Amino acid sequence: MPQFDFDIILKTLPYLLREGMTFTLTLTALAALGGLVLGTLLALMRLATVPGLAAFATAYVNLMRSLPLVLVIFWFYFLVPYIGQVILRADRPVEVGAFASALITFTMFEAAYFSEIMRAGIQSIPKGQLSAGYALGLTYRQVMGYIVVPQALRNMLPVILTQTIVLFQDTSLVYVISITDFLGAASKVAQRDGRLIEMYLFAALVYFLISFMASLLVKRLQARTAIIR
Numbered sequence: 001m002p003q004f005d006f007d008i009i010l011k012t013l014p015y016l017l018r019e020g021m022t023f024t025l026t027l028t029a030l031a032a033l034g035g036l037v038l039g040t041l042l043a044l045m046r047l048a049t050v051p052g053l054a055a056f057a058t059a060y061v062n063l064m065r066s067l068p069l070v071l072v073i074f075w076f077y078f079l080v081p082y083i084g085q086v087i088l089r090a091d092r093p094v095e096v097g098a099f100a101s102a103l104i105t106f107t108m109f110e111a112a113y114f115s116e117i118m119r120a121g122i123q124s125i126p127k128g129q130l131s132a133g134y135a136l137g138l139t140y141r142q143v144m145g146y147i148v149v150p151q152a153l154r155n156m157l158p159v160i161l162t163q164t165i166v167l168f169q170d171t172s173l174v175y176v177i178s179i180t181d182f183l184g185a186a187s188k189v190a191q192r193d194g195r196l197i198e199m200y201l202f203a204a205l206v207y208f209l210i211s212f213m214a215s216l217l218v219k220r221l222q223a224r225t226a227i228i229r
Contacts, residue, residue: 005195009202012189020185021206027099027181028168031106035167036160038107039114044144046119057115064112070173076105077177098179110167117159121152158222165214169207182206 045057064072080101084094096104125148133143153160172183180188183203190199 005198008189008193008195008198012199015189016182016185019180020182023099023180024168024171024182027102027106027171027174028164030103031110031171032164032167034103034107035110035114036118038111039116040118040149042111042115043118043122046115047122061112061115064109065116069109069170070176072109073102073105073173073176076108077101080104098174098177102174102177102179106167106171110163113163114160117156117163118149118152121156121159122148124155125151158218161214161218161221165211165218168214169211172207 042057042061045053046061048054077098080096081093084090084096085092088094122144129147129151130143133147138146171181174181175184175187186199186203190196
């Protein structure tokens, strides 16, 4: 086993943070926000009384949760340009770009999981609150927007953050479409300088520390929420 070289980590740390971690955190934040919005809409569709909407949302969630994420990444990366060609009626596939494809993929994939989280949160709200809202003359949209969904978000916030941690870890799969995330940046340095052990151990340590610290924050938030409730 070659001598462990700490100096290579220090020399490449600015590059790893600037190019790799910035991309990873950006993709995580945007995909989590988009997935939460789309997941909430899917949850409301599944709980709606309209049969078509509920069936579509259920099929979407079951499909996404039954596929490996890496397969979905490949699928959207090669399929989205052709979808854009059909929508825009262009002569050739639309150039979407690797980042846009990755963002679309993670947003739509995570929406299926956020949908189940939000559906459980909405169903945890007592039905008497819905009846009270209707008694006040509010519509279904107003009851959900002003009464049910805000409470569901508070109840499900620890679970939502836990799923975001999983999303942060899953972003490393973008290496399959040649995007330089944090793990991809570490891999490039490792291959270039022949320091695989140092770089992969350092990448694993960084992922562990970020995920562990975030998990501790989620536990503290969950404890405070439990006291309030």
